[in-house]
Amino acid sequence: MNSHVLIIDDSPILRRSVRRALGQAGISDDRILEASNGAEGLEVVEANQISLVLLDLNMPVMNGEEFLIRLRGKYARDDVQVVVVTTESNAARLVRLSQLGISGFLHKPFELEDLRQLAGEVLGPAS
Amino acid sequence: MLNDETILSLAADALMQIAFLITEPVDGDSPQESSHFARIHFKGPDQQGELHLLASSGFANEVAANLLAVEPHEVQAEEAGQALGELANILGGEVVAALGGVEQPFELGLPEILSSPPPPSSGATMVRLESEEGQLEIRLCTR
Numbered sequence: 661m662n663s664h665v666l667i668i669d670d671s672p673i674l675r676r677s678v679r680r681a682l683g684q685a686g687i688s689d690d691r692i693l694e695a696s697n698g699a700e701g702l703e704v705v706e707a708n709q710i711s712l713v714l715l716d717l718n719m720p721v722m723n724g725e726e727f728l729i730r731l732r733g734k735y736a737r738d739d740v741q742v743v744v745v746t747t748e749s750n751a752a753r754l755v756r757l758s759q760l761g762i763s764g765f766l767h768k769p770f771e772l773e774d775l776r777q778l779a780g781e782v783l784g785p786a787s
Numbered sequence: 788m789l790n791d792e793t794i795l796s797l798a799a800d801a802l803m804q805i806a807f808l809i810t811e812p813v814d815g816d817s818p819q820e821s822s823h824f825a826r827i828h829f830k831g832p833d834q835q836g837e838l839h840l841l842a843s844s845g846f847a848n849e850v851a852a853n854l855l856a857v858e859p860h861e862v863q864a865e866e867a868g869q870a871l872g873e874l875a876n877i878l879g880g881e882v883v884a885a886l887g888g889v890e891q892p893f894e895l896g897l898p899e900i901l902s903s904p905p906p907p908s909s910g911a912t913m914v915r916l917e918s919e920e921g922q923l924e925i926r927l928c929t930r
Contacts, residue, residue: 670897671869671872671873671876671898672869673851673854673855673866673869673870673873674854674873676854676855677854677855680855680856718876718895718897719897720897746880747876747877747879747880747881747884747895748880748895749880749883749884749887749888749889750887750889750890750891750892750893751889751890752890752892753892768805768876768877768880769800769801769804769805769877769881770804770805771804
């Protein structure tokens with residue numbers, strides 16, 4: 661399978677840290693793509709086969725919620741799975757995001773082992 | 788308003804989780820030389836404010852090194868700044884969760900990496916903690 665994992669986060673150092681954790685989870689580096697905001701993320705999704713998006717919410721240009729709304733206008737949850745990686749704690753906003761079709765939340769701060777485990781669960785044993 | 792103990796606890800937990808960094812509180816009167824600065828704004832229904840982070844070079848390098856799994860001497864100054872910005876983002880999220888719980892809708896701004904220390908605000912709660920390599924000062928200003 662040639663599908664990719666897309667990391668959308670405006671923090672370059674966090675993207676590198678997440679990329680490293682995904683590598684440790686067995687996902688080869690050439691299957692990991694990055695974007696620094698939702699608008700860039702949509703372009704990457706259009707141009708590649710993406711199986712999983714790790715999505716930050718709080719970003720400039722286009723935030724994660726807007727990205728998710730636009731993504732779901734074209735792609736069903738089973739086609740492109742999304743895990744929201746966020747500092748957000750507000751219950752109403754988290755419910756709203758859940759209704760947009762996501763596969764999970766990872767609350768910042770998180771341990772890299774949690775990320776590895778979640779990626780494995782979403783992508784399955786053949787990841 | 789959060790007290791010193793809560794802020795120190797939130798910061799220590801965040802640093803342990805994201806960077807495996809063990810920290811200890813230090814005397815708030817002890818001077819430190821900071822070289823990396825970050826700030827994040829937040830706004831809720833009843834209060835708003837800013838969180839300021841001022842880190843020594845050693846501390847910021849240590850956080851970045853642990854995030855990137857490299858040695859501290861391999862860290863570039865830009866990466867140390869990015870690490871402090873991400874710490875501001877994460878700690879800002881923890882602070883608004885502590886202030887507003889899960890019910891109050893707080894808006895968290897984008898973290899800013901600054902080239903000079905943000906001006907101190909009167910009435911700010913200030914705490915300091917240290918790791919093996921340096922110190923971090925945290926100022927929470929609410930109004």
